[in-house]
Amino acid sequence: xxxxxxxxxxxxxxxxxxxxxxxxxxxxxxxxxxxxxxxxxxxxxxxxxxxxxxxxxxxxxxxxxxxxxxxxxxxxxxxxxxxxxxxxxxxxxxxxxxxxxxxxxxxxxxxxxxxxxxxxxxxxxxxxxxxxxxxxxxxxxxxxxxxxxxxxxxxxxxxxxxxxxxxxxxxxxxxxxxxxxxxxxxxxxxxxxxxxxxxxxxxxxxxxxxxxxxxxxxxxxxx
Numbered sequence: 001x002x003x004x005x006x007x008x009x010x011x012x013x014x015x016x017x018x019x020x021x022x023x024x025x026x027x028x029x030x031x032x033x034x035x036x037x038x039x040x041x042x043x044x045x046x047x048x049x050x051x052x053x054x055x056x057x058x059x060x061x062x063x064x065x066x067x068x069x070x071x072x073x074x075x076x077x078x079x080x081x082x083x084x085x086x087x088x089x090x091x092x093x094x095x096x097x098x099x100x101x102x103x104x105x106x107x108x109x110x111x112x113x114x115x116x117x118x119x120x121x122x123x124x125x126x127x128x129x130x131x132x133x134x135x136x137x138x139x140x141x142x143x144x145x146x147x148x149x150x151x152x153x154x155x156x157x158x159x160x161x162x163x164x165x166x167x168x169x170x171x172x173x174x175x176x177x178x179x180x181x182x183x184x185x186x187x188x189x190x191x192x193x194x195x196x197x198x199x200x201x202x203x204x205x206x207x208x209x210x211x212x213x214x215x216x217x218x219x220x221x222x223x
Contacts, residue, residue, distance in 0.1 A: 159197025
């Protein structure tokens with residue numbers, strides 16, 4: 001038996017090596033399908049414009065290709081870039097996003113979700129908006145709420161033109177006067193949650209002055 005195995009051992013070894021090489025080649029060329037979640041990058045936003053709608057930051061991609069290529073591919077090697085450089089205010093639809101993928105040759109996209117994105121750009125504007133103080137509670141018994149003032153009385157808001165024009169006033173977080181018997185002042189945050197507009201950082205808090213008064217005593221006539 002050993003003699004038979006020993007005969008033509010060089011040829012047999014060569015055949016084994018060739019078979020292994022062929023097996024690795026066949027396995028390497030086997031086509032696979034694999035999924036990735038890749039970032040969607042918006043580039044070159046024009047000066048004076050602002051993004052005014054929700055655009056997904058990630059895209060689900062399914063790829064089909066040779067096993068050797070796909071196994072060496074990772075999500076960090078793939079991205080989708082959308083160039084906004086030449087856009088004007090309005091809505092622009094970017095279709096066929098798969099054509100924007102930086103993929104090696106030989107790999108095909110079988111699924112992309114979403115397959116397109118709509119980008120809405122608006123002019124970036126600024127406005128001074130009046131501030132309204134929100135007061136809650138009642139002063140202590142025998143006292144009345146007097147003048148309530150705020151400084152600054154108008155605050156600058158910047159952002160998308162369409163949203164900005166719909167903001168009539170800004171309100172403070174509630175200022176409680178419950179049980180208070182004397183005038184006071186305090187710094188109060190503004191209660192503002194803009195989607196595509198924002199407050200200037202230095203004007204997110206305002207000073208509120210509240211006057212608390214007591215009715216003047218009524219003179220009684222002695223009998």
